[in-house]
Amino acid sequence: xxxxxxxxxxxxxxxxHTCPGIAIGYRVAVLAQKEMGIRPTSDSxxxxxxxxxxxxxxxxxxxxxxxxxxxxxxIEDTHQPIYWFHFAGTxxxxxxxxxxxxxxRLDSSHPGPxxxxxxQNRNLEMIQLILTTxxxxxxxxxxxxxxxxxx
Ligand SMILES: [Zn+2]
Numbered sequence: 001x002x003x004x005x006x007x008x009x010x011x012x013x014x015x016x017h018t019c020p021g022i023a024i025g026y027r028v029a030v031l032a033q034k035e036m037g038i039r040p041t042s043d044s045x046x047x048x049x050x051x052x053x054x055x056x057x058x059x060x061x062x063x064x065x066x067x068x069x070x071x072x073x074x075i076e077d078t079h080q081p082i083y084w085f086h087f088a089g090t091x092x093x094x095x096x097x098x099x100x101x102x103x104x105r106l107d108s109s110h111p112g113p114x115x116x117x118x119x120q121n122r123n124l125e126m127i128q129l130i131l132t133t134x135x136x137x138x139x140x141x142x143x144x145x146x147x148x149x150x151x
Contacts, residue, residue, distance in 0.1 A: 007026075007030070007062070007063060008026060010062050011025070011026050011029075011058065011059045011062045011063065014058055014061070014062050015055060015058040015059070018123070018127065019055050019123065019127070020055075020106050020123065020126040020127055020130055021054045021055025021056050022055045022056065022058060022059055023126070023127040023130040023131055024054075024055075024056045024081070024098060024130055025054075025055065025056025025057060025058060025059030025060060026059040026063065026131075027130060027131060027138060027139075028056065028059070028060075028083050028096050028098065028139065029059040029060050029062075029063035029064050030063060031096060031135070031139070031141070032048075032064060032083070032085045032094060032096060033063060033064060035085075035094055035141060036085055036087065036094060039087060040087050040089060040090055041089060044087045044088050044089045044090070045070075045072055045087070045088045046064055046065070046066050046072065046085065046086070046087055046088075047066065047072050047073075047074070047085075047086045047087075047088055047148040047149075047150065048060050048064060048066040048072065048073050048074065048083060048084065048085055048086075048148075049074045049075070049076055049083070049084040049086075049148050050073070050074070050075050050076075050082075050083050050084075051075075051076055051077065051078045051079070051080045051081070051082040051083070051084075052075075052077060052078070052079050052080060052081055052082075053075050053077050054081075056081075056083075057073065057075070060073055060083075061073060064085075071150045071151075072150070074148070074150070074151060080097070081097065081098035081100075081103050082095065082096070082097045082098075083095070083096045083097075083098075084096075084148060086146075086147060086148040088147075088148075090147075091145055091146070091147060092143055092144070092145060092146070093143070093144050093145070093146045093147070093148065094141065094142075094143055095141070095142040095143075095144060096139050096140075096141055097139055097140050097142070098138065098139045099137060099138055099139055099140070101137075102129075102130070102133065102137065102138060105129070106126055106130075
């Protein structure tokens with residue numbers, strides 16, 4: 001019997017490990033997919049610009065099918081957890097900004113060295129937090145006029 005992998009499993013398989021960064025990417029990618037809806041035309045391509053280079057990017061390549069190779073996934077590194085989504089041919093951008101309080105919580109270093117077991121537990125705790133926190137505590141969504149162009 002062949003059991004279909006869940007989107008989360010597909011993403012973490014592709015990424016190669018399970019970490020808070022890929023959990024952020026996964027949640028942003030799924031939200032964007034829901035917010036953007038279906039393609040306005042069959043040949044309209046979804047373009048994404050990320051303002052930080054992180055593990056999160058791999059989720060967009062699986063969930064949103066915006067790949068680096070096709071230049072549909074662009075990176076303009078300002079070290080902000082901000083992601084822009086755009087259907088080519090439209091005049092609207094969706095901006096998703098991950099809550100900075102949440103990012104701070106993820107970054108906050110733990111006092112003292114952690115054992116591998118503790119590290120793993122903390123990792124799982126962070127992933128759980130990212131995937132289950134209320135949407136308004138996770139990010140803010142904004143629709144703004146504009147376009148992304150492949151660069
Ligand atoms: Zn990672």
